[in-house]
Amino acid sequence: MAKIDVPQREDSAQDDTRATDLLHYIFSLPNLEAIRGNPAKVIEAIDDYSDNYKFLMNVGINKGGHVVSLIHQQKPSTMVEVGAFVGYSAIMFGSAVRECGGKQYFSLEINPVFAAVSSLLVELAGLGDFVQFLIAPCNVSLAKLVHDDMLENGQINLLFIDHWQKRYVPDLWVAEQLGLLKPGVSTIVADNVVLPGAPDYVEWVTASTAEKREKLKTAETLSTLKADSLADHIKKTGYGAGKVNLDNVLGNPNLIYETECHRYPLLNAEDALAVTKVVGLEK
Numbered sequence: 545m546a547k548i549d550v551p552q553r554e555d556s557a558q559d560d561t562r563a564t565d566l567l568h569y570i571f572s573l574p575n576l577e578a579i580r581g582n583p584a585k586v587i588e589a590i591d592d593y594s595d596n597y598k599f600l601m602n603v604g605i606n607k608g609g610h611v612v613s614l615i616h617q618q619k620p621s622t623m624v625e626v627g628a629f630v631g632y633s634a635i636m637f638g639s640a641v642r643e644c645g646g647k648q649y650f651s652l653e654i655n656p657v658f659a660a661v662s663s664l665l666v667e668l669a670g671l672g673d674f675v676q677f678l679i680a681p682c683n684v685s686l687a688k689l690v691h692d693d694m695l696e697n698g699q700i701n702l703l704f705i706d707h708w709q710k711r712y713v714p715d716l717w718v719a720e721q722l723g724l725l726k727p728g729v730s731t732i733v734a735d736n737v738v739l740p741g742a743p744d745y746v747e748w749v750t751a752s753t754a755e756k757r758e759k760l761k762t763a764e765t766l767s768t769l770k771a772d773s774l775a776d777h778i779k780k781t782g783y784g785a786g787k788v789n790l791d792n793v794l795g796n797p798n799l800i801y802e803t804e805c806h807r808y809p810l811l812n813a814e815d816a817l818a819v820t821k822v823v824g825l826e827k
């Protein structure tokens with residue numbers, strides 16, 4: 545029999561079980577038909593499971609509510625989230641974006657089991673024709689969005705970053721260099737910046753353009769790509785294996801950000817959302 549290589553993974557197979565157990569729980573609920581097509585009720589059912597059975601790493605009702613208020617204020621046409629897990633934020637935010645007249649919601653998820661679970665729950669919530677899942681490391685999915693011209697006006701109005709914290713900066717840098725973040729248009733929200741914590745991310749989104757240029761001088765030695773326009777390069781050459789090394793793209797220091805951290809109490813600790821508005825671009 546031919547040998548096959550199963551990809552190495554950073555998370556654990558137990559995480560898959562937590563997610564698939566949730567599916568068994570939800571699809572055996574006696575009131576399943578009453579929650580079908582109702583995003584708020586599907587969210588409630590996921591919260592019940594997480595509060596009373598196995599904890600799930602969802603954004604939760606408090607921090608999630610903050611993002612929903614932002615959606616109501618800003619009415620984003622296109623929202624992209626990084627990290628779907630079981631689809632909680634995709635349901636909560638996808639429903640709010642659709643309600644506010646938004647056109648697109650993309651959920652980028654690396655783990656195909658999580659994407660499958662999310663997709664079933666999103667479908668159950670009645671958002672199956674609105675939320676689109678891309679299954680790959682998010683830097684590759686961001687490149688695909690550009691390469692395949694999938695984003696309305698080539699821009700992201702609201703970007704929700706909620707994957708592994710050590711990837712926040714390198715993956716934000718890819719979004720910056722692809723030109724997806726536009727002054728006066730884009731807002732970035734990052735979860736978990738205090739717990740587990742993303743200090744290097746907070747440092748980047750609160751730094752001045754001069755400080756960011758300085759920081760990139762030392763980062764530059766790590767770069768394999770000097771990108772004038774990463775978007776043009778990807779459109780010409782593609783983004784798959786053996787093309788551009790998307791793990792080593794440097795950020796765009798010229799984007800001017802205004803960031804506020806909003807703290808939220810947890811059971812025995814505290815976390816915060818970092819809300820960053822893209823307000824300018826230095827020439």
Ligand SMILES: C[S@@+](CC[C@H](N)C(=O)[O-])C[C@H]1O[C@@H](n2cnc3c(N)ncnc32)[C@H](O)[C@@H]1O
Nearest residue numbers: 602603627628629632633653654681682706707
């Ligand atoms: C904290 S969970 C997301 C929770 C979800 N946003 C919510 O609030 O309902 C983090 C997710 O990020 C995914 N992830 C980790 N690294 C990723 C990457 N490089 N690209 C895309 N997804 C990634 C994980 O598989 C996991 O599902």
